[in-house]
Amino acid sequence: MGTETVRAGADDVAGRRREQRGWYFYDWACSVYSTSVLTVFLGPYLTSVAKSAADADGFVHPLGIPVRAGSFFAYSVSLSVVLAVVVMPLVGGLADRTGRKKHLLGVAAYTGAGATTGLFFLDGDRYLLGGVLLVVANAAQSVAMMLYNSYLPQIARPEERDAVSSRGWAFGYAAGALVLVVNLVLYSGHDSFGLSETSAVRICLASAGLWWGAFALVPLRRLRDRRSTAAPVAAPGLRQLAATVRDMRRHPLTLAFLLAYLVYNDGIQTVISQASVYGSEELGLGQSTLIVAVLLVQVLAVAGALAMGRLARIYGAQRTILGSLVAWTLTLAAGYFLPAGVPVGFFVLAAGIGLVLGGSQALSRSLFSHLVPPGKEAEYFAAYEMSDRGMSWLGPLLFGLTYQLTGSYRSAIISLVVFFVIGFALLARVPVRRAISAAGNPVPERI
Numbered sequence: 119m120g121t122e123t124v125r126a127g128a129d130d131v132a133g134r135r136r137e138q139r140g141w142y143f144y145d146w147a148c149s150v151y152s153t154s155v156l157t158v159f160l161g162p163y164l165t166s167v168a169k170s171a172a173d174a175d176g177f178v179h180p181l182g183i184p185v186r187a188g189s190f191f192a193y194s195v196s197l198s199v200v201l202a203v204v205v206m207p208l209v210g211g212l213a214d215r216t217g218r219k220k221h222l223l224g225v226a227a228y229t230g231a232g233a234t235t236g237l238f239f240l241d242g243d244r245y246l247l248g249g250v251l252l253v254v255a256n257a258a259q260s261v262a263m264m265l266y267n268s269y270l271p272q273i274a275r276p277e278e279r280d281a282v283s284s285r286g287w288a289f290g291y292a293a294g295a296l297v298l299v300v301n302l303v304l305y306s307g308h309d310s311f312g313l314s315e316t317s318a319v320r321i322c323l324a325s326a327g328l329w330w331g332a333f334a335l336v337p338l339r340r341l342r343d344r345r346s347t348a349a350p351v352a353a354p355g356l357r358q359l360a361a362t363v364r365d366m367r368r369h370p371l372t373l374a375f376l377l378a379y380l381v382y383n384d385g386i387q388t389v390i391s392q393a394s395v396y397g398s399e400e401l402g403l404g405q406s407t408l409i410v411a412v413l414l415v416q417v418l419a420v421a422g423a424l425a426m427g428r429l430a431r432i433y434g435a436q437r438t439i440l441g442s443l444v445a446w447t448l449t450l451a452a453g454y455f456l457p458a459g460v461p462v463g464f465f466v467l468a469a470g471i472g473l474v475l476g477g478s479q480a481l482s483r484s485l486f487s488h489l490v491p492p493g494k495e496a497e498y499f500a501a502y503e504m505s506d507r508g509m510s511w512l513g514p515l516l517f518g519l520t521y522q523l524t525g526s527y528r529s530a531i532i533s534l535v536v537f538f539v540i541g542f543a544l545l546a547r548v549p550v551r552r553a554i555s556a557a558g559n560p561v562p563e564r565i
Contacts, residue, residue: 137273138282140340142289144266147333148227149290150297151234151259152390154326156195158298158412160237161395162405163319164191164248171243180246187245188399192518194249195391198256199514202503205257206264207362210500213265217343219496223265227334230258234327238320255327264503266337268495271487272344276562280435283484284427287476288420295416297329302409319405362497371553372489376501378548379482382443382541385534386478388513389450389471392531396453397464400527407461411468418472426477434565435485436550442478443542445470447535454532488554488565513537 168178168187177184185193209226213219233255240248274282301322304311308318366373397403397411430438449470456463483502490498513534520530554561 134273137269137341138285140337141266141269141273141282142286143333143336143340144223144227144262145286145290146293147330147336148230148259148262148266149294150326150329151230151255152290153294153412153416154297154301155234155237155323156256156391158301158394158409159319159322159405160248160252161191161391162398162408163316163323164194164240164245164252165395165399167240167243167248168245171245178245180249186522188395189518189522190245190249191252191395192392192514192521194252195256195514196518197249198253199260201253201257202260206261206500206503207497209261210264210268210496210498211362213268213496214494219265219268220338220341220343223262223341224334224338226258226262226265227338228331230255230262231327231331231334233258234330235324237327238324240320240323241316260503264500265496267483267502268499269341270483271490271495273341274487276488276560279484279487280427280430280481283487284423284477284480287423287480291416291419291423291476293329293333295413295420297326298409298413298416301325302406302413305409306406315405362501365491365494366498366501369489369491369553369557371548371550371556372486372498374548375486375489375545375550375553378541378544379486379502381537381544382446383479383482384513385446385450385537385541386475388517388534388537389446389531390475391514392517393471396527396531400531401456401458401460401464403459403461403464407464411461411464414465414468415472415475418469419476422473423476423480426474426481429477430481430484431564435481436545436548436565439478439481439485440542440546442474442481443538443545445474446478447538447542449474450531450535450538454528485550485565488550488559488562489557490559491557492559 165188168190169176172178172187176187178187178190179185180190209222213222233251236251237248237255240251270279270283304313304322305315305318308315311318313321366376394408394412397408398405403411426438426442429441433441449467452470453467456467486499486502516533517530520533521527524530550565551561554565
């Protein structure tokens with residue numbers, strides 16, 4: 119009996135490690151979209167396409183609505199997030215009820231990968247095509263990440279989660295760096311490859327979708343579905359969303375953490391999506407400079423995620439996240455004063471972002487995994503993903519409105535500081551040990 123118990127325990131550990139390694143590869147697959155598409159190429163390129171379609175006053179008119187061409191990308195990101203907010207609770211509830219999380223992850227991943235690959239056809243003045251594909255890809259990415267994140271409490275023990283979550287982010291940033299090097303070579307040497315500048319950009323955009331689809335096969339083979347323990351719901355849809363909200367009201371401390379995360383992560387996601395627009399439009403930096411800066415972010419984010427994971431073992435995840443929010447505030451404030459046309463300052467800013475980016479996201483994910491009631495993983499991570507990508511429409515909206523009202527990207531970028539200041543204040547008030555216990559989970563020694 120003792121030998122069988124040891125063997126069963128070893129098999130359980132081996133199975134868990136196999137799933138964890140497969141889980142890391144979804145970050146490896148999809149992070150290229152976040153890096154090459156959303157952060158580097160699509161913002162400036164879609165803005166240039168919109169400007170080519172603009173009237174004499176610099177406005178485009180999707181559905182008859184006057185929109186400044188420079189704000190079209192930010193508004194498209196906001197619209198994609200609104201769509202994700204509607205879809206995610208429905209998919210999360212369905213995943214918990216049916217236990218078919220892996221199947222739903224595959225559908226969302228390949229919807230996003232297909233829309234991203236379709237960006238190859240974005241050229242001329244077809245800004246509406248770019249906006250539609252961006253909305254579909256970004257919403258699908260949000261749904262897929264919600265399902266992906268909900269695996270964390272199922273494949274990692276409480277004491278493992280900071281490390282496992284940090285490794286996942288590190289895998290993603292490593293993939294982003296690798297593909298950006300290839301993008302930089304292709305974009306910088308497009309003439310030698312017989313390509314125009316726009317053709318090179320379109321290939322970089324489409325290749326991110328192909329990469330996403332190819333490497334998504336690894337987690338889809340290694341992750342496994344769990345039998346659902348959630349009670350069946352007779353009428354899914356909006357009732358599921360209402361049921362999720364009612365259930366979360368029974369866990370007000372978990373809700374308090376989500377509110378804090380909603381605020382400060384809104385700032386993080388907006389910086390990620392709008393930094394290249396700020397660099398190109400306000401600072402006058404070329405595309406090659408922006409690629410190098412984002413590559414620097416990716417490389418340092420790998421080290422930053424792993425280093426902050428170690429800091430969390432010493433000081434706890436909550437204190438480490440709070441420290442990162444101070445660093446975000448200082449970095450963003452410094453960005454306001456960057457001189458135009460000077461790449462070195464932008465590189466320093468990129469280095470500061472990289473060191474705190476991966477760690478603040480990885481530790482937020484692992485900390486939330488302790489606050490999820492057992493059996494409610496996908497449902498609660500749907501709410502988390504709303505706070506991550508799903509509710510991150512306020513930041514791009516504020517950024518776009520500030521630019522539309524002031525005509526200054528500097529004013530737009532400094533307006534984002536408010537998210538980090540308020541987020542810090544809200545997170546500092548959350549008693550995480552009591553929140554973990556109230557959710558029905560064991561409290562780790564260091565949190």
